[in-house]
Amino acid sequence: MVSKKFKIKRFDPEKDIPGGKPRWEEFTVEMDPFERLLDGLVRIKEAQDGSLTFRLSCAHGMCGSCAMKINGKNALACQTLAKNTPEAVVLEPLPVFPVIKDLVVDMDPFFEKIGAVMPWLVADGPHPERERSQSPEELGKIMDAIKCIMCGCCTSSCPVYRADRDYLGPAALVKAARFILDSRDATWKERLKAVSGENGFWMCHSIYNCYEVCPRSIDITGYIAWLKRLAVKKMFFPPKGQR
Amino acid sequence: MRDRPGAGFLAFIVHRGTGIVLALFILPHLYILYFLGDPARYEAIRRFCSRPLARLSEAGLLGLVLAHGLNGIRIMLLEAGAPSRIQKTLFRAAVIAGLLLFFAGARLMMR
């Protein structure tokens, strides 16, 4: 067992002034080195301060609920082992998004951006009797992008998004790339139009923060660069058919 | 946000910062070129430029051009499809190549 100090940036909408001086609170928890920081947070809530607020759901790096800033870098609390952190861990809510309470932020601006890129399959032709199948090669093209759990670590770490909240942000751009690359999807034109506007991928400066923080190790900046190349290609060599 | 800026962010700041300074430099540069048609005034400018301080600032200009150009090549390679995992290596390579070229060039210039 190791003794971990949790330094948590707290905000209570009923007590604190939004944007006022941040309130830091410290808790000490005994932890097994192989436990995750999320376990520590749960223990604090259960035994020390029931008002501590954070999100969790799967506890296995699958739902994206527990994204927060851990020692200065966006990550998932359920994916960060106690042994891989210093004795004192500093936890803050995801930056840029409005804080609701403690480590819980308002993800609506994030999901609005995802919604703007048509995050659903638009298939043409008659409905097949069974599923629309893909070859392993076709699946391989989107395999990396479909790993996204929409935790928001990338978009909230992006300096461009921080400077301009109208920017679609890395998560939404990866979502768009994922459907453009999908062999079953029939509408790349509208998709490319949705992400190549003034708030789209041309705003990306290839700073690689998104790539560095992604808890699913998705090549986010690589996908955005691919979108840029695709737009240039389609401009100089406009395709005849749909695809 | 990462509290400690990553290589990609540093590269961006260097690229942007040197870009702005170079854009500002272009203005006096064009202004001086304008006097090429007037030998007497051009000669005066040339004499001014051969002063040690002016030559030192020329070496600084070389540094700016190297930092901006090499970082530009890095971004172009990455956006043209170079794998993201080498972005840090490319930044380090740009810094090392930049420093080597800068010292070699500055030595020639200050002779």
Ligand code: FES
């Ligand atoms: S709780 Fe689901 S990702 Fe951490």
